[in-house]
Amino acid sequence: MPSHFSCTMCGRCCRDLRLPLSLAEAAGWLRDGGETQLLCDAIPWPVEPAADDRLAAYKFRRSFPAMSGTLPLRVIVTVVAAFDGPCPHLQADLRCGAYDRRPRVCRIYPAEINPFIELQPAAKLCPPEAWDERHPVLEVAGRYADPSLVATIEAFREADIHDVGAKRKLCDVLGVRTAALANEGFVVIAPGREAMANAIAAVMREDEVVGEDANPASWILISNRRSTRDTLASVDAEARAPDALPDLHEYLGFHAASGE
Numbered sequence: 001m002p003s004h005f006s007c008t009m010c011g012r013c014c015r016d017l018r019l020p021l022s023l024a025e026a027a028g029w030l031r032d033g034g035e036t037q038l039l040c041d042a043i044p045w046p047v048e049p050a051a052d053d054r055l056a057a058y059k060f061r062r063s064f065p066a067m068s069g070t071l072p073l074r075v076i077v078t079v080v081a082a083f084d085g086p087c088p089h090l091q092a093d094l095r096c097g098a099y100d101r102r103p104r105v106c107r108i109y110p111a112e113i114n115p116f117i118e119l120q121p122a123a124k125l126c127p128p129e130a131w132d133e134r135h136p137v138l139e140v141a142g143r144y145a146d147p148s149l150v151a152t153i154e155a156f157r158e159a160d161i162h163d164v165g166a167k168r169k170l171c172d173v174l175g176v177r178t179a180a181l182a183n184e185g186f187v188v189i190a191p192g193r194e195a196m197a198n199a200i201a202a203v204m205r206e207d208e209v210v211g212e213d214a215n216p217a218s219w220i221l222i223s224n225r226r227s228t229r230d231t232l233a234s235v236d237a238e239a240r241a242p243d244a245l246p247d248l249h250e251y252l253g254f255h256a257a258s259g260e
């Protein structure tokens, strides 16, 4: 079944958000006076997956290696624009005040960036009338119809992979060494506009390309579930509850805390 779509300009996708950004976009967002955060999660990676595991290959390219105790990890760092209420660029008439320089993720919505996630109109913020069958075709069987949309999604994914090495360096510069377990939540770090702008400028100057590190850094895994921490401890990982997080860090869990 094709998905038909036309934006109604309702403005719902411009409120109360964490928008994933490339590092170059984050630098621009900060220059415009916006706030950014880092979201960190980590995937246990005890053995290398099969060569034909496409999902694992996708995760691998978006992540850098680390250790938690003796457990190998892949850490994914997402830089986001963060705002409560309306986006600072949202105008009273619901138009974007930064239209020509808006982040790629704004240009892509409601399409999916992750190639392994199927477009689900019901899961999107767009109202039902945006999905009327009389509108142009957005997607058929997982393929987006508009070549410029496809190119923007590709550019987002390429920047995401290109930035991995610089994000690892960004964590070094900002002293970030904690991550949530993937699929359980994120550790959110909000160092402040000036610290983020300086750190991003420093790591982008170096333009590091990620390699497989012979001495990956030691990270602490954060979980609000005792059962998760116990499981991680049983494989000699370093696991802590969210109250162990340093200043400017918080835990954003997908599940209610349990067994505290």
Ligand code: SF4
Pocket: 013, 014, 015, 087, 088, 089, 090, 091, 095, 096, 097, 098, 099, 102, 103, 106
């Ligand atoms: S940058 Fe523009 S399109 Fe993106 S969230 Fe803000 S107002 Fe909306």
Ligand code: SF4
Pocket: 006, 007, 008, 009, 010, 011, 012, 013, 014, 109, 110, 125, 126, 127, 130
């Ligand atoms: S939520 Fe959907 S319909 Fe509303 S402005 Fe955003 S993209 Fe357009």
